[in-house]
Amino acid sequence: MLKRKLTLLILIASVISTIVFAGSFDSISNSVVEKTLPNGLKVLILPKHDAPVFTGLIYADVGGANENQNATGLAHIFEHMAFKGTKTIGTKDYEKEKVALDKVEKAFFELRAAKERKPKASESEIKALEEKFQQAQEEAQQFVVQNELGEIIEREGAPDLNAFTSFDQTVYMYSLPSNKLELWAAIEADRFTNPVLREFYKEKDVIMEEKRMGESNAFGKLLDDFMAVAFKNHMYRSWVIGCMSDLKHISRTDAEAWFDKWYRAKNLTAVIVGDVDPNTAMPILEKYLGKIPAGEKPSQYVSEEPPQRAEKRIIMEDPSQPFLVVAYHKPAFDDPDNAVYDAIADILGGGRSSRLYTSLVKEKKVAMYAGTYTELGRKYPGLFLFFAVPNQGKTAEDCEKAIYEEIEKLKTTPVSQEEMEGLKARAKKNFIQSIDDNSGMALNLAMYQNLTGDWRNLFKELEKIDKVTTQDIMRIANQIFVKNNRTVGIVKTTTAQESK
Secondary structure (H helix, E strand, O other): OOOHHHHHHHHHHHHHHHHHHHHHHHHHHHHOOOEEOOOEEEEEEOOOOOOOOOOOEEEOOHHHHHOOOOOOHHHHHHHHOOOOEOOOOOOOHHHHHHHHHHHHHHHEEEEHHHHOOOOOOOOHHHHHHHHHHHHHHHHHOOOEOHHHHHHHHHOOOOOOOEEEEEOOOEEEEEEEEEHHHHHHHHHHOOOOOOOOEOOOOHHHHHHHHHHHHHHOOOOHHHHHHHHHHHOOOOOHHHHOOOOOOHHHOOOOOHHHHHHHHHHHHHEEEEEEEOOHHHHHHHHHHHHHOOOOOOOOOOOOOOOOOOOOOOOOOEEEEEOOEEEEEEEEEOOOOOOOOOHHHHHHHHHHHHOOOOOOOHHHHHHHEEEEEEEEEEEEEEOOOOOEEEEEEEOEEEEEEEEHHHHHHHHHHHHHHOHHHHHHHHHHHHHHHHHHOOOHHHHHHHHHHHHHHHHOHHHHHHHHHHHHHHHOHHHHHHHHHHHHHOHHEEEEEHHHHHEOOOOO
């Protein structure tokens, strides 16, 4: 009884909070100042004067999905390179450094050609070229001022520099005191106009080591293979970090071409959220960000994923913890039913009170963990994922059977009113929390602008959540949770000897 009362109080508090926030959304939306600069760069400014800081964000409308099959990993590589400085930041003498960098590039091309030609070059020739390449890098290194860009920003008050590359976008953001807006604009304009890809091959080695570490366990290896099975054509089939052979092959010249194509003003969005006055901020942003070359908005076409015709299954034998992942294809983020998919994910896998956790972990005890994930790919049709870690003495197949049982219940039995109210309250609370600080608001404004075509759609989310019905949930569950739309990945535990 006490638990029920507490749940009711939490629900009431959440609903009241939602109403307050929803009532202020019009005010927030009306406060956003929007302008497209003459070079085509979109600028959004949202003043929030609760603290003397602001978050500045640059959103590049490009990610791993925009790569070509033989050059995977470029989006992520350039994200690393964007912190290496410019012609004036990060160098002791750029003119001499440029000569040294060209020498490095020439040595890399010679080494790559020797390794890739048929018949392959002799070991002695390759060793000599490797030494030449290494020597060229050492000569270029003497001109580098390590991490100067990061140190400048941190010295001026930024707690950290954040950046990430996903399938759909590349984002750079950090916060500064409100009187440092001009510094932010000057630095961002410089690094997205005059980047110097110094220490390129050194950083590429770091990325390749990250990939090795990610695939050092059965879980990482399974997911790497799983995506290539789940997707036939679409580039979501290749993880953003790229495949190892592509990483080895990619040159600094390739990364510079990537920048020239995708990092032009017409493909960028700048968002400022925090203690700024749009009347004084906009001229500053125009002065600096307006210098970024306009370029052209690249085509966003990627190979479409055809409807799946049959269940796909991958079983990886490994002397490790068993694991299960089940995926169903789902529409993109801007689909009218996106809020329904989120509701299903919450009901089935949203934490310890979810149906999967209750059934698989608490009651049947077939799993140590069970949950859902729906954000693997958002710009284009992606996946609705189920995960489970089998309990001791149980198998991935035990968990798979239990998951299908819960899916079938969702297809045939309407969700109770109490459960609907709970999931909507949680969804609203999570949404409000996601935009409650400057960084969250800036990121969401940029994402909605680029993923849906209009940042204003951000403030329609609560309305979409409210409109979800039990009939919608049953309709979507019956529509996508079908066998021929399913891909299953399993880590099957074997002894070390059996895995050989």
